[in-house]
Structure formats: C-alpha cells, structure tokens
Amino acid sequence: SQTRRRRMKRLKIASLPGDGVGKEVVPAAQTVLKAVSNVHGGMQFDFTEYPWSCEYYLEHNQMMPDDALERLQDADAIFLGAVGNQKLVPDHISLWGMLIKIRREFEQVINIRPAKLLKGITSPLTNPKDFDLLVVRENSEGEYSEVGGRIFRGEDEVAIQNAIFSRRGTERAMRYAFELAAKRRKHVTSATKSNGIVHSMPFWDEVFQAVKSDYPDIESDSQHIDALAAFFVTQPQRFDVIVASNLFGDVLTDIGAAIMGSIGIAPAANINVNGKYPSMFEPVHGSAPDIVGKGIANPIGQIWTAKLMLDHFGEEELGVKLLDIIEDVTAARILTPDLGGKYATEDVTAAIVDRVHK
Amino acid sequence: SQTRRRRMKRLKIASLPGDGVGKEVVPAAQTVLKAVSNVHGGMQFDFTEYPWSCEYYLEHNQMMPDDALERLQDADAIFLGAVGNQKLVPDHISLWGMLIKIRREFEQVINIRPAKLLKGITSPLTNPKDFDLLVVRENSEGEYSEVGGRIFRGEDEVAIQNAIFSRRGTERAMRYAFELAAKRRKHVTSATKSNGIVHSMPFWDEVFQAVKSDYPDIESDSQHIDALAAFFVTQPQRFDVIVASNLFGDVLTDIGAAIMGSIGIAPAANINVNGKYPSMFEPVHGSAPDIVGKGIANPIGQIWTAKLMLDHFGEEELGVKLLDIIEDVTAARILTPDLGGKYATEDVTAAIVDRVHK
Numbered sequence: 001s002q003t004r005r006r007r008m009k010r011l012k013i014a015s016l017p018g019d020g021v022g023k024e025v026v027p028a029a030q031t032v033l034k035a036v037s038n039v040h041g042g043m044q045f046d047f048t049e050y051p052w053s054c055e056y057y058l059e060h061n062q063m064m065p066d067d068a069l070e071r072l073q074d075a076d077a078i079f080l081g082a083v084g085n086q087k088l089v090p091d092h093i094s095l096w097g098m099l100i101k102i103r104r105e106f107e108q109v110i111n112i113r114p115a116k117l118l119k120g121i122t123s124p125l126t127n128p129k130d131f132d133l134l135v136v137r138e139n140s141e142g143e144y145s146e147v148g149g150r151i152f153r154g155e156d157e158v159a160i161q162n163a164i165f166s167r168r169g170t171e172r173a174m175r176y177a178f179e180l181a182a183k184r185r186k187h188v189t190s191a192t193k194s195n196g197i198v199h200s201m202p203f204w205d206e207v208f209q210a211v212k213s214d215y216p217d218i219e220s221d222s223q224h225i226d227a228l229a230a231f232f233v234t235q236p237q238r239f240d241v242i243v244a245s246n247l248f249g250d251v252l253t254d255i256g257a258a259i260m261g262s263i264g265i266a267p268a269a270n271i272n273v274n275g276k277y278p279s280m281f282e283p284v285h286g287s288a289p290d291i292v293g294k295g296i297a298n299p300i301g302q303i304w305t306a307k308l309m310l311d312h313f314g315e316e317e318l319g320v321k322l323l324d325i326i327e328d329v330t331a332a333r334i335l336t337p338d339l340g341g342k343y344a345t346e347d348v349t350a351a352i353v354d355r356v357h358k
Numbered sequence: 359s360q361t362r363r364r365r366m367k368r369l370k371i372a373s374l375p376g377d378g379v380g381k382e383v384v385p386a387a388q389t390v391l392k393a394v395s396n397v398h399g400g401m402q403f404d405f406t407e408y409p410w411s412c413e414y415y416l417e418h419n420q421m422m423p424d425d426a427l428e429r430l431q432d433a434d435a436i437f438l439g440a441v442g443n444q445k446l447v448p449d450h451i452s453l454w455g456m457l458i459k460i461r462r463e464f465e466q467v468i469n470i471r472p473a474k475l476l477k478g479i480t481s482p483l484t485n486p487k488d489f490d491l492l493v494v495r496e497n498s499e500g501e502y503s504e505v506g507g508r509i510f511r512g513e514d515e516v517a518i519q520n521a522i523f524s525r526r527g528t529e530r531a532m533r534y535a536f537e538l539a540a541k542r543r544k545h546v547t548s549a550t551k552s553n554g555i556v557h558s559m560p561f562w563d564e565v566f567q568a569v570k571s572d573y574p575d576i577e578s579d580s581q582h583i584d585a586l587a588a589f590f591v592t593q594p595q596r597f598d599v600i601v602a603s604n605l606f607g608d609v610l611t612d613i614g615a616a617i618m619g620s621i622g623i624a625p626a627a628n629i630n631v632n633g634k635y636p637s638m639f640e641p642v643h644g645s646a647p648d649i650v651g652k653g654i655a656n657p658i659g660q661i662w663t664a665k666l667m668l669d670h671f672g673e674e675e676l677g678v679k680l681l682d683i684i685e686d687v688t689a690a691r692i693l694t695p696d697l698g699g700k701y702a703t704e705d706v707t708a709a710i711v712d713r714v715h716k
C-alpha cells in the first residue's frame with residue numbers, strides 16, 4: 001500500500017485538530033506540510049478537517065458522528081492534534097470515544113515514538129549524551145481494556161480491571177521492534193514487570209524469548225519497567241529500540257519526551273500494519289488546557305509528527321530534510337516558552353516554513 | 359503498638375539480607391544501628407538473621423521454610439535487603455515466595471518511599487531544586503495480583519491479568535497519604551490513568567474524590583501516570599505527598615531514586631497499619647547482581663531505611679540525627695561509585711558509624 005501511495009500525487013489527509021492546543025498546532029503543521037509539497041512538487045496534500053472534540057460532544061452527546069469511521073476510512077492518513085478536556089467531558093469518555101476508538105477500529109496496532117535530543121534544546125538531564133531511542137508501543141490491547149467491572153457496594157466495593165495480552169498482538173509488536181532495530185543500532189530492550197505482575201508479564205517474556213530467537217543478529221535485553229523508567233533518566237543513551245506494552249509504552253514515552261526538553265516536541269505515529277485502514281499521526285502531548293489560546297503552544301511535536309507521516313508515505317528523504325530544518329530552527333534558539341524561549345507558535349512555524357522555502 | 363515498643367529496651371529485628379548486595383548492605387546498616395543504640399542507650403537491637411534467598415531456594419525448593427512467617431511474626435520489625443537472582447530462580451517465583459509474600463501475609467498494606475536530594479550528591483537533573491517528596495504506594499493489591507491465566511494455544515494464546523482494587527485498600531492508602539501530608543506541606547497528588555484504563559482508574563479517582571472531601575485543609579490534584587512520571591523529571595519540587603497504586607508507585611519511586619542520584623540510596627518501609635504483624639524495612643533497590651561481591655554497594659539506601667525503622671519505633675529524633683549524619687557523609691563526598699565516588703561500602707559505613715560515635 002505504500003507503493004501505491006508513492007505513485008499518487010494527491011494525498012488525502014483527514015485532519016482532526018481535536019481539543020485545546022491541537023487546534024493551534026495542527027494548522028501550524030499543515031502550513032509546513034503545504035510548504036513542503038509546494039517546494040518539492042510531485043505531491044499534494046488535500047486536508048479535510050473534522051471538528052470532532054469535547055466541544056462537539058457537548059452539542060452531539062458523542063465525540064464523533066456515527067459515520068465518522070466511514071468518513072475517515074478512505075483517507076491516506078489521519079493527522080490528529082490532541083483529544084481531551086476534563087472540564088467538559090470525563091477523559092475516559094472523550095478518549096475512548098475518539099482517540100482510542102480510532103486506534104482500535106483502524107487496527108493501528110503499533111505506536112512508534114522516537115526520542116532524541118535536538119540541537120539548541122536543553123535537556124533537564126545534566127548529561128543526556130546523544131540519546132536516540134525509539135519506543136515501539138503495543139497500541140491495541142494490554143492494560144488498556146474495556147473488560148472489567150465492579151462488585152459489592154459501599155465499603156466492600158471492588159473494581160476489577162482486566163489486562164489482555166494476545167500472543168498475536170504481543171508478537172506483532174515485538175517483531176516490529178526487531179525489524180526497526182535491524183535498520184538502526186541493532187538492539188531491542190523489552191519492558192517487562194514479570195517479577196510483580198505474574199500472568200501477563202511472564203507471558204510477555206516468553207513471547208519475547210521466542211521472537212528474539214528469529215533475530216540472531218539483533219542484541220536484546222529485558223528490563224523491569226521501574227528500572228527502565230529510571231534508566232531513561234540516568235542513561236538514555238544506552239537504548240536503541242524499546243518494545244513495551246500499551247501502558248508501559250505510554251509511561252516511557254512521556255519520560256522520553258521530558259528528557260528531550262519538552263513534551264511539546266515529541267512525535268508519534270499510530271501505524272496500521274495490515275494496510276486495511278489509514279494510520280494516524282498524533283504527537284505525544286495532550287491538549288494542554290493550561291496554555292490554550294495563548295499562542296505559545298510548541299508546534300514542533302506536531303511538525304515532527306508530520307515528518308513521521310512523510311516517512312510513512314515513503315518520502316523518507318523529505319522526512320530527513322524536514323527534521324534537519326526543525327533542528328536548524330531549534331539550534332537558532334527560535335523556541336517557545338516550554339523550551340525556555342520567547343517565541344510564539346507562529347514564529348516557530350514561520351521559521352520552519354521559511355527554511356523549507358530555501 | 360508503637361507505644362508498647364517505645365517502652366521496650368530490646369527490639370527484636372528479623373534480619374533478612376536476601377540476595378546479592380542485600381548481603382553486603384544489611385550487615386553494614388546493622389553496624390550503624392548497633393552504634394546508634396550503643397551511643398543513645400535505652401534501646402537495644404537483637405538481630406536474628408535468616409538465610410532465605412534464591413540460594414536457599416536451590417537447596418530447599420522454596421524461598422522460605424514452611425514456618426517462616428511464624429518465625430518472623432514476633433519480631434518488632436523485619437529488616438530486609440533485596441530478593442532476586444534471575445540466574446538461579448525466575449523473578450516471579452523468588453519475589454512472590456518471599457518479598458511479596460511477606461508484604462501480603464503481614465498486611466503491610468502501605469509502602470512509604472521518600473525522595474529528596476542529599477547534600478554532596480549530584481542529581482542527574484540540571485535543576486533538581488530542593489525536591490522533597492514522599493510516595494505512598496498501595497502495597498497489597500492493585501496490578502500485583504495472582505488472579506489471571508491463559509486461554510487457547512499456539513498463535514491464538516491469550517494471557518489475562520486481573521488488577522483488583524478494593525475500596526477499602528484504595529481508601530486506606532489515600533487516607534494514609536492525607537494524614538502524612540497534614541504533617542508536611544499539605545498537598546496530595548493522586549496518580550491515575552483513568553483516561554486509558556477505564557475500570558480500575560475511574561474507581562481510583564472516585565475514591566480519591568470521596569477521601570479528599572474529608573481533608574479540607576489539604577490541597578490535592580490528580581495527574582495521569584505518564585504526565586506524573588515526566589513531572590518527576592521536569593519539576594519534582596512541585597510534589598509533596600503522592601498516592602499511587604502498587605504498580606504506579608513502583609515506577610514513580612524508581613524515578614524518584616534516579617533523580618536522587620542513585621537507586622542505591624532510596625529508602626522504603628512496608629507498613630503494617632493494623633498492628634497485627636511486624637512492618638518490613640527494605641530499600642528501593644534490588645539485589646544488583648552486576649556489582650555483587652565487589653564491596654562497592656551503596657549502603658545508604660539500607661541505612662536510610664534503618665532511619666525509617668527508627669521513626670517507626672517512635673524514635674524520630676534519632677531518625678533525624680541519623681539522616682543528618684548520612685548527609686554529613688555525602689556532603690564530605692565519601693561516596694560509592696554509583697554516586698561518582700571511589701569509596702567502598704565499608705568506608706561509607708565506617709564514616710557514618712564514626713559520626714554516630716561523636
């Protein structure tokens with residue numbers, strides 16, 4: 001399906017700004033994508049925007065209309081900002097009604113989240129070295145499950161939550177990680193917690209042992225999630241590819257974003273691997289209600305996410321160029337306040353667009 | 359029971375060095391405790407040592423003998439080093455056969471884990487400010503559960519893991535956190551993930567709402583675990599007391615240990631709150647197989663843990679003194695290699711004992 005897309009001149013992008021700063025950074029990143037297509041020709045992005053969000057929910061009592069998935073289905077990719085506004089809608093309703101729903105229904109079973117330090121950006125770590133890691137997060141099952149419920153009342157009440165790990169899903173994420181590692185520094189770390197969590201995690205370890213034997217050229221190790229989270233702080237440079245469950249991947253990638261200098265710059269891609277549905281490109285950060293409307297949201301997370309979308313379309317060369325340009329701009333210290341700068345969303349965006357045109 | 363203990367001259371401590379560096383740091387900390395009791399009089403520690411460990415398992419096919427809990431039951435406290443040696447025994451067997459077993463059977467339902475920066479120690483954070491936080495970890499249920507199993511075979515295999523949250527257990531941990539916060543900076547943060555985990559975590563949030571209304575003088579907030587993990591890196595100083603589930607507390611406290619400069623110094627206490635069984639004092643770090651036998655294990659985690667044991671016996675004044683002494687030694691840069699120093703376990707221990715005698 002990538003080959004098919006490569007030949008296409010027009011790429012249909014379903015644009016879902018969603019909530020909060022999503023509505024500020026998605027337009028910014030679209031401006032950049034348009035500049036990229038103008039300059040490099042042979043490629044055109046047709047954006048169709050959908051207003052689905054918590055505000056939409058207040059009017060329609062659902063996050064997205066009944067035919068939302070049908071409408072998204074023919075897109076070549078979905079470009080999403082952020083979902084969630086606790087003041088309007090409880091998070092589990094907004095997220096499961098939109099973000100997680102799309103991930104699941106469109107079988108976006110893998111979430112890819114790189115973390116590396118860009119020039120000009122100060123990490124909160126004294127000695128970040130040159131870390132450059134990639135978390136492959138299982139994106140369709142595991143701890144994020146709707147199976148569970150409650151029993152008894154009052155002080156005896158008990159809530160039960162099931163985490164569901166299939167061999168198919170687990171193995172798929174692990175193979176994906178090994179394949180990526182083969183093109184990188186050839187090391188995969190498995191995030192486990194089999195010492196404390198005695199059904200799902202020993203199973204996870206077993207599958208990892210089985211998968212790794214198919215990749216004799218790739219080195220690997222297993223780390224418990226607690227130790228791994230600490231290593232992200234003390235020695236992030238030791239990691240290449242990390243494969244993690246849905247929850248562990250979620251936690252690790254926020255730490256990854258933190259050590260990159262700001263959650264506002266961390267990119268992510270929700271990948272549909274069977275080619276049946278579009279993939280979704282969505283940065284790690286959320287809707288950031290505290291800075292909404294101030295014009296200071298960092299657009300880099302969304303723009304770097306656009307770079308992952310270019311990669312996905314087979315335009316790796318353009319992708320590399322775009323990341324170089326982003327890094328030019330950070331190196332020039334044209335930074336939003338989350339990175340210690342004084343620039344606005346539109347300044348950073350303009351600086352990037354400017355360099356695309358050169 | 360604390361009052362009863364306070365009047366006692368002799369405190370019976372069941373000493374369980376366990377595996378790896380546990381066997382190096384427990385004796386070190388006992389030397390310190392003996393010095394403390396010698397100098398400050400009126401108190402004597404009688405240590406009874408038990409050899410239960412992965413090596414013990416190899417001989418006896420169990421981590422502890424059948425009557426282990428009976429033998430521990432009359433102790434005033436249990437002083438444990440570390441459990442686990444994957445080369446000899448799978449972690450889930452060694453841990454559930456000893457560490458987690460004691461936590462559960464002795465109803466040590468609360469795990470207290472402070473994180474703060476000591477003088478002379480370099481945090482991996484550029485700007486750690488003066489963070490001083492305390493994680494109250496639910497220690498008896500939640501994600502660590504033996505409920506679950508597998509179904510189907512081959513590529514269809516599925517592992518199911520139940521997380522079990524009781525209102526009683528959840529509320530108990532939260533109340534404990536609010537009570538501690540009342541004696542500190544009067545702020546409690548709840549670690550949640552109700553946007554992704556839709557049964558246990560919305561329940562956790564509900565209980566938190568209910569409990570907090572009983573503490574109008576304590577401020578509070580809720581943070582999703584991913585964001586919270588990142589905040590431990592970017593702004594740890596903003597936290598006072600954090601209440602977290604078993605798994606979330608586990609992950610947060612390893613990050614807490616990392617930002618303190620080394621997992622080797624982080625202390626912890628497993629508290630039995632109903633007075634029926636002894637509490638257990640056990641640092642955050644594990645058995646650290648990579649440095650075993652080199653004489654360089656950091657004894658401070660275990661010694662600081664001994665300080666928490668003094669607090670528990672009602673000897674807060676001695677506890678404060680001991681922590682001051684530890685900080686004197688770190689300020690003098692008498693540090694083991696994990697903290698960038700060149701000193702051995704016994705040097706650091708001797709320096710502390712020395713100052714106790716002064």
Ligand SMILES: CC(C)[C@H](C(=O)O)[C@@H](O)C(=O)O
Binds near residue numbers: 195453608644
């Ligand atoms: C060894 C392991 C089971 C244990 C836990 O996860 O509770 C440890 O990490 C801890 O934090 O005490």
Ligand SMILES: CC(C)[C@H](C(=O)O)[C@@H](O)C(=O)O
Binds near residue numbers: 250286553554
């Ligand atoms: C908003 C939330 C449900 C989501 C997740 O946990 O998957 C987010 O944290 C992320 O990492 O994309």
